[in-house]
Amino acid sequence: MKRVLIIGATSGIAMACARVWAGQGASFFLVARSAEKLEALASDLRVRGACAVRLRQMDANDTAAHPGMVEAVVQALGAIDIALIAHGTLPAQSACEADPLLALGELTTNATSVIALLIALANQFESQRHGAIAVITSVAGDRGRPSNYLYGSAKAAVSVFCEGLRARLFKSDVSLIDIRPGFVATPMTEGLALPTRLVAQPETVARRIVAGIERKADVLYAPAFWALIMLIIRNIPRSIFKRMNL
């Protein structure tokens, strides 16, 4: 029976992953800002087969609350088999260009709060000497593109942090999976004019994430075809890239 911690549990991708684990009879510790949404998610997972569901209201940006949260998880579950960090926001690039304070706030939500959580969790996982930490970053972190380089740089910071942390945790038998989704049909991407053929359903992405965690992948593009798209985008020469509006 898996013991699963999810931070940002009410995000679209996290909920879809939780349903897969619920079907396997997992025990959950779910963390999110809204108590009402957490309750709705908990009852859903129970009906779908979850063995136990515990809830904690927390804003991931409240870094002071992180250690207490990790302590509560360990107390409740004993140990953590899977920790999924899934919270995040998708700011409008143009708004961030107009307002440095907004930009810094978005960096806090998407980068520094995640790194703070990783630090707190890494120590726990290192001491328990097993398990997997999965972090949802983004294909946007692969290269700073003019359409969303603030979001992209936050995700890139997390990805680079993960690269180093993965090598540290490897020695303790703990895996760290950097999940880079492309376009996924969730509330976060609603209202964006996305190319329909490239938009994946959260259920599809969730199945890939759950399987990727299972086989201890390092970096996981979801769906897989994004690995190819990003390979091309990463290799566009700078002299051409700066003239583009990707």
Next chain:
Amino acid sequence: MSAGGLLSWGNHPRFPQVPTACHWRGDLPAALSAARQESGTTLAYGAGMSYGDSCLAASDRVLHMRPLDRFLDADWSAGVLTAEAGVTLEDILAAAVPHGWFLSVTPGTKYATLGGAIANDVHGKNHHRRGTFGRHVRRFGLLRSDTGRATCSLHEQPELFSATIGGLGLTGLIEWAEIQLMPIRSSRIEAVTQRFDDLDEFFALSAELDERHEFCVSWIDCLAKGKATGRGIYTAGDFAAEGALAVERPRKLTVPFTPPVSLVNGLSLRAFNALYARRAPAARSRTTLGYDPFFYPLDAILKWNRIYGPKGFQQYQALIPEREARAGIHALLTAVAESGTGSFLAVLKRCGDMPSPGLLSFPMQGTSLALDFPQSHALEATLLPRLDAVVRETGGRIYPAKDAHMRGEDFRHSYPSWKQIERLRDPALMSRFWRRVTQ
């Protein structure tokens, strides 16, 4: 979702709907009042499995309820399940079957939502035993733009309860519902199949076997003329008394794109019907099969509606009352065979006399015939009016969930309760169907 907005299952009439996705119950009141302010009226849209225009908003602006798909509670000892309205019947089966429960009533697709099943008061192969879906709804939550939230059951808000079951989504947004499931001891079906050569044989078979089996349905070769009118295949079935309780997720094929013209024509129809008829042996035969191929054979091909091309298709489902059933069905089939239009899927089913709690419910005691036709001007100008005349003369009625053409007079005459629905309609809700047949 198609790039140009949401459509109904028949892809006709083609009025793309602009959706507002509803993810959390807490957000519904704001979504409803925003839609009302910006567009005048709106409508809840579930999985879009209704064929015609009953799931299309008059304003073409819908509240997309499909994302609202969480379970709220399950009592596996009593088979009582509570879920949000956007949960599909497939989701319900995936949760319930391993615990030994099945939907008390299921239509021919598992992709419909719980809210849609209530709003259309759907029925299935066991109508003669268990009536419509609405009979197994214990309670539901309704959100109205004028009076807010209410819980409705036979005892609380009984008027809204009966107006909402089969009420085409017009009496408020169904937020969640509590349903009674049916116990099963195996997820396998023991089926009996037998060919019949004409309508008299169908009615004889139905009279003999319907009452002995939980599920009964027939396929009819609607191209057959003269003496062969009404030949087809009768299928009955029951859940096996013992066996595994397994959720079935068979591999699906998808029709990958919409061909430029309909692939359904005289040639393909004749070939299909001839092949299908030969599939069943003439003598009575027994097989055991999974619930998925038994209840949902069409779901095995995702987006099969695309084969009708960009113009789409219409389903014509009419019910002829018991007394006139033999003559009425014969007249309908004769008209179809003479038109040469034909249909892949002609489905015949005798409905029982169990009343629905719903005011606007379609089934009543009699025989129901469902036919699919590629959309064309000729269809609307000649064949459908001829079929309508038969239905009118026999005192029958047409299923709103399938309809895209019914005359307003016919609707108002055959569903006299429409006035009560109109009186209880949420002023913020209006469908293209309702506007067409009542105004």
